[in-house]
Amino acid sequence: MKIAVLPGDGIGTEIVAEAVRVLQALELPIEMESALVGGAAYEAHGHPLPESTLKLAMDADAVLFGAVGDWKYDKLDRPLRPEQAILGLRKHLGLFANFRPAICYPELVGASSLKPELIAGLDILIIRELTGDIYFGQPRGRRTATDGHFPGAEEAFDTMRYSKPEIERIAHVAFQAARKRNKKVTSVDKANVLETFQFWKDVVTEVHAQYPDVELEHMYVDNAAMQLVRAPKKFDVVVTGNMFGDILSDEASMLTGSIGMLPSASLNTKNQGLYEPSHGSAPDIAGKNLANPLATILSAAMMLRFTFNQTEAADRIERAVSSVLASGLRTTDIWSEGTTKVSTRGMGDAVVAAITKTITKG
Numbered sequence: 015m016k017i018a019v020l021p022g023d024g025i026g027t028e029i030v031a032e033a034v035r036v037l038q039a040l041e042l043p044i045e046m047e048s049a050l051v052g053g054a055a056y057e058a059h060g061h062p063l064p065e066s067t068l069k070l071a072m073d074a075d076a077v078l079f080g081a082v083g084d085w086k087y088d089k090l091d092r093p094l095r096p097e098q099a100i101l102g103l104r105k106h107l108g109l110f111a112n113f114r115p116a117i118c119y120p121e122l123v124g125a126s127s128l129k130p131e132l133i134a135g136l137d138i139l140i141i142r143e144l145t146g147d148i149y150f151g152q153p154r155g156r157r158t159a160t161d162g163h164f165p166g167a168e169e170a171f172d173t174m175r176y177s178k179p180e181i182e183r184i185a186h187v188a189f190q191a192a193r194k195r196n197k198k199v200t201s202v203d204k205a206n207v208l209e210t211f212q213f214w215k216d217v218v219t220e221v222h223a224q225y226p227d228v229e230l231e232h233m234y235v236d237n238a239a240m241q242l243v244r245a246p247k248k249f250d251v252v253v254t255g256n257m258f259g260d261i262l263s264d265e266a267s268m269l270t271g272s273i274g275m276l277p278s279a280s281l282n283t284k285n286q287g288l289y290e291p292s293h294g295s296a297p298d299i300a301g302k303n304l305a306n307p308l309a310t311i312l313s314a315a316m317m318l319r320f321t322f323n324q325t326e327a328a329d330r331i332e333r334a335v336s337s338v339l340a341s342g343l344r345t346t347d348i349w350s351e352g353t354t355k356v357s358t359r360g361m362g363d364a365v366v367a368a369i370t371k372t373i374t375k376g
């Protein structure tokens with residue numbers, strides 16, 4: 015089991031350190047090798063995704079990723095910006111299927127900004143297409159407008175596009191995931207305005223014919239954003255494009271109590287995966303030992319489950335997280351009256367201790 019460990023920037027280094035300690039506590043035959051990525055790699059090597067880092071990731075069975083980015087790099091040319099590292103990894107490794115499960119742990123029902131009854135028992139899965147859409151479509155750039163409202167003015171443009179096979183494969187992923195859950199898929203689009211998403215809707219409908227046991231509903235993205243906070247438990251599997259999935263998954267994270275609770279798995283056709291929290295490098299709290307490491311720790315559990323088929327070890331991590339939350343320990347983002355505030359390291363220590371206890375007990 016070879017894991018490339020890429021902590022990145024900001025809180026990335028702090029949260030990945032805790033996930034690594036959790037993996038080590040499991041005493042599995044895991045080989046881990048670290049490399050710089052994002053702004054840290056730009057500082058050291060002049061590029062956010064150096065060849066050596068990309069090679070390490072491509073040769074590994076799985077990548078454990080923290081986060082990249084900092085406001086101080088926002089003026090760099092786009093190819094040198096830290097965010098290009100994660101986009102480049104997704105593209106080079108072909109990580110088209112992104113799983114972002116939003117699960118509300120019973121202990122955190124009070125931590126969300128939503129009413130407890132809306133989110134108690136919540137367990138939804140957002141499946142985000144990760145290598146297409148306006149994120150990767152060409153052409154893009156800046157130019158002088160020759161038409162539109164202001165001919166002659168400076169303008170910028172991007173290209174939204176999806177090919178049929180790209181939509182088909184993510185639709186299959188969603189229907190197959192739904193089969194193992196509550197057999198309902200909501201496909202989120204903007205077919206009323208965008209040709210790309212009328213096509214998305216048509217192709218998803220076509221693929222659905224192969225899954226008559228799964229219910230399919232279509233929903234416009236603006237309505238989906240509203241329904242997610244109105245009645246989130248009505249969803250089971252949500253499948254959508256790259257950009258809508260980015261936005262809706264951050265929204266869904268608040269249903270779990272905090273963005274610090276939302277893990278993710280990004281998979282390719284070879285079951286190679288990159289595992290990262292759904293949040294970013296949080297420059298506002300970086301270096302303060304304040305970040306919640308649980309999204310990253312839970313991403314490590316997803317790695318054991320999806321890439322390494324180590325179901326028992328994955329369960330062990332998830333049980334340890336539950337027991338730590340049940341014992342009342344909270345990082346600042348999920349803290350509420352009557353619970354005990356701990357640091358990033360303190361939360362990591364508690365999860366490691368809970369795992370060690372289960373191993374000792376056998």
Ligand SMILES: NC(=O)c1ccc[n+]([C@@H]2O[C@H](COP(=O)([O-])OP(=O)(O)OC[C@H]3O[C@@H](n4cnc5c(N)ncnc54)[C@H](O)[C@@H]3O)[C@@H](O)[C@H]2O)c1
Nearest residue numbers: 081082083084100273274293294295296298299305306347
């Ligand atoms: N995959 C990635 O590497 C990734 C993802 C998202 C954003 N980014 C980058 O991160 C930088 C910051 O972006 P942003 O501020 O928009 O989003 P962010 O997710 O980094 O932070 C948003 C807010 O959530 C809080 N937060 C995030 N993770 C947390 C955690 N684990 N525990 C407690 N609080 C947490 C932050 O303190 C901040 O207030 C940008 O450069 C952005 O491009 C990277």
Ligand SMILES: CC(C)[C@H](C(=O)O)[C@@H](O)C(=O)O
Nearest residue numbers: 083097100101260292293294
């Ligand atoms: C950092 C950025 C490129 C990334 C995205 O937009 O995909 C992030 O927001 C995410 O959700 O992983």
Ligand SMILES: [Mg+2]
Nearest residue numbers: 260261264292
């Ligand atoms: Mg995002």
